Amino acid sequence: xxxxxDPVSAKLGDRAQLSYIASQxxxxxxxxxxxxxxxxxxxxxxxxxxHGTLRIIARLDxxxxxxxxxxxxxxxxxxxxxTEVRSFPQVTSLINRIDWLGSFANEVPFILAAEKxxxxxAPPRAQWIRTILFELSRIxxxxxxxxxxxxxxxxxxxxxxxxxxxxxxxxxxxxATGGRFHPNFDRIGGLKDxxxxxxxxxxxxxxxxxxxxxxxIESLLFGxxxxxxxxxxxxxxxxxxxxxxxxxxxNLRASGVDWDLRRDxxxxxxxxxxDFKVWTHPDGDSFARCWVRLQETREATKIVDQLLxxxxxxxxxxxxxxxxxxxxxxxxxxxxxxxxxxxxxxVSRGDSGPFRVKIRSAxxxxxxxxxxxxxxxxxxxxxxxxxxxxxxLGDIDR
Amino acid sequence: xxxxxxxxxxxxxxxxxxxxxxxVAVLLPAGTIVYVFLFKMMSFMQSRLGPMxxxxxxSMQLFAEVGKWLQKEDIQPDNADKRIFRMAPVVxxxxxxxxxxxxxxxxDAWFTDFETGVFYALAVSSISVLGILMAGWSSANKYSLLGxxxxxxxxxxxxxxxxxxxxxxxxxxxxxxxxxxxxxxxxGSIFGSDIVGNPYVLTQFxxxxxxxxxVQAELTQAPFDMPIAExxxxxxxxxxxxxxxxxxxxxxxxxxxxxxxxIASTLFLGGWGVPFSWFGWTTMDSVDNWMNVAGxxxxxxxxxxxxxxxxxxxxxxxRFREDQLQRFAWKVLIPISLAxxxxxxxxxxxx
Numbered sequence: 001x002x003x004x005x006d007p008v009s010a011k012l013g014d015r016a017q018l019s020y021i022a023s024q025x026x027x028x029x030x031x032x033x034x035x036x037x038x039x040x041x042x043x044x045x046x047x048x049x050x051h052g053t054l055r056i057i058a059r060l061d062x063x064x065x066x067x068x069x070x071x072x073x074x075x076x077x078x079x080x081x082x083t084e085v086r087s088f089p090q091v092t093s094l095i096n097r098i099d100w101l102g103s104f105a106n107e108v109p110f111i112l113a114a115e116k117x118x119x120x121x122a123p124p125r126a127q128w129i130r131t132i133l134f135e136l137s138r139i140x141x142x143x144x145x146x147x148x149x150x151x152x153x154x155x156x157x158x159x160x161x162x163x164x165x166x167x168x169x170x171x172x173x174x175x176a177t178g179g180r181f182h183p184n185f186d187r188i189g190g191l192k193d194x195x196x197x198x199x200x201x202x203x204x205x206x207x208x209x210x211x212x213x214x215x216x217i218e219s220l221l222f223g224x225x226x227x228x229x230x231x232x233x234x235x236x237x238x239x240x241x242x243x244x245x246x247x248x249x250x251n252l253r254a255s256g257v258d259w260d261l262r263r264d265x266x267x268x269x270x271x272x273x274x275d276f277k278v279w280t281h282p283d284g285d286s287f288a289r290c291w292v293r294l295q296e297t298r299e300a301t302k303i304v305d306q307l308l309x310x311x312x313x314x315x316x317x318x319x320x321x322x323x324x325x326x327x328x329x330x331x332x333x334x335x336x337x338x339x340x341x342x343x344x345x346x347v348s349r350g351d352s353g354p355f356r357v358k359i360r361s362a363x364x365x366x367x368x369x370x371x372x373x374x375x376x377x378x379x380x381x382x383x384x385x386x387x388x389x390x391x392x393l394g395d396i397d398r
Numbered sequence: 399x400x401x402x403x404x405x406x407x408x409x410x411x412x413x414x415x416x417x418x419x420x421x422v423a424v425l426l427p428a429g430t431i432v433y434v435f436l437f438k439m440m441s442f443m444q445s446r447l448g449p450m451x452x453x454x455x456x457s458m459q460l461f462a463e464v465g466k467w468l469q470k471e472d473i474q475p476d477n478a479d480k481r482i483f484r485m486a487p488v489v490x491x492x493x494x495x496x497x498x499x500x501x502x503x504x505x506d507a508w509f510t511d512f513e514t515g516v517f518y519a520l521a522v523s524s525i526s527v528l529g530i531l532m533a534g535w536s537s538a539n540k541y542s543l544l545g546x547x548x549x550x551x552x553x554x555x556x557x558x559x560x561x562x563x564x565x566x567x568x569x570x571x572x573x574x575x576x577x578x579x580x581x582x583x584x585x586g587s588i589f590g591s592d593i594v595g596n597p598y599v600l601t602q603f604x605x606x607x608x609x610x611x612x613v614q615a616e617l618t619q620a621p622f623d624m625p626i627a628e629x630x631x632x633x634x635x636x637x638x639x640x641x642x643x644x645x646x647x648x649x650x651x652x653x654x655x656x657x658x659x660x661i662a663s664t665l666f667l668g669g670w671g672v673p674f675s676w677f678g679w680t681t682m683d684s685v686d687n688w689m690n691v692a693g694x695x696x697x698x699x700x701x702x703x704x705x706x707x708x709x710x711x712x713x714x715x716x717r718f719r720e721d722q723l724q725r726f727a728w729k730v731l732i733p734i735s736l737a738x739x740x741x742x743x744x745x746x747x748x749x
Binding site for chain 1: 443
């Protein structure tokens with residue numbers, strides 16, 4: 001029998017549930033006697049911690065959160081609808097802006113879906129360069145997370161280090177694609193251009209710098225007792241709850257689920273050509289999520305190094321018609337993006353543009369766990385938990 | 399000090415002169431130096447240049463900031479308790495002001511020679527809690543309220559280890575007069591050696607560490623900046639302040655850091671003095687007059703060292719959570735400082 005309809009108490013036995021209700025009622029009586037009134041705190045839409053316009057409605061009792069709920073949609077731009085009036089090559093300029101810190105990674109699953117419908121496959125060199133750029137945007141994205149984490153917890157120095165070293169990666173992306181934030185570089189059947197001369201050597205130097213940055217952040221933040229006491233045991237997501245809420249990416253791996261689309265699915269990308277470790281953590285708390293991301297950044301630099309060594313020669317563009325018409329059909333392609341699983345369900349009616357597109361973005365699912373996670377925590381922990389869940393507002397609202 | 403001018407000044411005139419002297423000679427330079435030093439230091443730690451445009455190497459940045467803040471509109475929220483809202487920054491600044499009054503800067507260069515200077519300094523430093531609570535409560539803002547309440551809890555909790563840490567010094571110096579504490583340190587000796595005198599940072603090291611941690615918390619600097627916590631509470635109790643009222647909070651923060659560092663240097667680092675054995679002085683009366691000029695410079699130098707320490711910690715540490723912060727004060731700092739008092743008392747009797 002289930003008396004209370006929420007995931008925590010559903011796991012308790014009947015007697016435990018009844019005593020839970022009794023304790024809640026006792027609390028309520030005490031509150032009535034002392035006339036303590038709760039307070040509703042709106043964290044956002046304009047708030048330094050939500051980096052964007054997410055609004056968290058939190059009902060507080062003193063510093064404790066009774067319940068909290070995210071309210072999103074303040075930055076909804078309607079990309080799914082807008083794609084219907086664009087041609088396939090034009091769509092990449094829209095979807096670049098979903099997860100704006102790792103833009104190139106947004107383009108890849110959509111282009112792969114379109115290629116799947118057309119039956120085209122990019123030449124090997126294009127696949128390798130795509131994978132390299134994909135991992136570079138992962139590094140650019142997650143390195144900013146590592147710096148921002150410090151700011152959310154009150155340490156202001158790491159963010160400057162993050163911006164300093166992310167700059168090198170952005171310069172690389174810019175010199176290869178022409179765009180720092182929104183490369184718009186992926187084409188159906190390959191890439192717009194080949195890599196510029198000297199890019200490979202330069203990238204190797206930058207990857208070394210990024211590994212140093214990871215070491216710096218590890219010694220500055222992760223070894224700090226205050227950081228550990230703020231994150232360890234805070235916002236614990238058990239393995240099965242994480243899977244129920246559809247978390248993905250580092251949030252899922254930090255709960256001990258060994259699941260990474262780069263390794264687990266067969267896609268026309270170069271991940272299966274390199275050797276890398278998928279990091280998991282058994283704890284599922286905020287510290288685990290941050291730690292997994294740190295290790296992933298390191299792993300990504302190693303992936304890039306390996307790919308640079310073995311990059312094949314050849315064209316970067318397959319033979320595709322000048323005017324792209326995608327045959328009728330439906331395709332679902334998802335990849336392991338910096339924030340988690342990102343997928344596109346593309347429906348084509350044989351026109352130059354998609355008939356319908358459904359975007360599955362990682363952050364939307366990742367923050368859906370917040371009402372469950374924020375119950376009973378303190379106000380400072382809201383920020384820790386939101387920071388460690390790591391969402392990007394464009395990725396929530398699309 | 400005022401007898402130097404060889405004129406009789408009525409008591410109110412003396413008080414006024416002291417207040418003006420405290421403002422012009424100590425607080426403004428302290429605020430300015432601390433501010434510029436802080437910004438440059440912070441920038442170099444964070445691999446950037448910091449202010450560069452205002453004055454040579456950005457040294458006039460503070461004046462540019464003051465000019466900027468004075469031009470801004472003074473906004474008061476509709477639902478704010480206006481009178482208290484306006485009073486709050488002044489109360490906070492007043493506590494800093496009153497603190498300066500007892501800091502000695504030389505054998506004759508002091509504003510007041512209090513017999514119970516230590517007691518007074520610790521008492522007036524807690525006035526700022528009232529100002530912060532007033533600001534938090536009167537702003538009619540939920541973030542301000544949370545910030546103000548956090549600040550009140552924190553400042554009261556850290557007042558205690560601060561007082562207890564100083565008691566060790568008082569036991570050792572056998573006086574509460576700050577001037578005599580300075581003399582006791584510089585004329586003293588450790589195990590018969592008077593090369594460096596007896597700065598209490600050596601013999602009262604535990605007390606010094608506890609005192610500096612408590613100062614960090616009193617200043618609401620990271621890792622104890624929960625009341626401001628810009629990533630959670632926007633700006634805590636000063637969220638609603640703008641224009642020159644914000645400026646008072648803002649500059650007051652740096653000036654208070656400077657003044658607390660001065661008090662700490664007086665209590666633990668020997669204040670204005672140099673070890674008396676260097677120049678063959680033995681008592682207060684034999685100190686040469688030039689120390690009245692050199693003294694303030696020495697105090698400022700020591701202040702900078704301690705401010706550097708405070709800011710260094712501020713820029714490298716994340717912040718505690720409110721409950722962890724309270725636990726740290728009550729379960730760690732207070733037992734340590736109590737044990738320190740006991741050890742000091744036993745050793746004082748033994749030697």
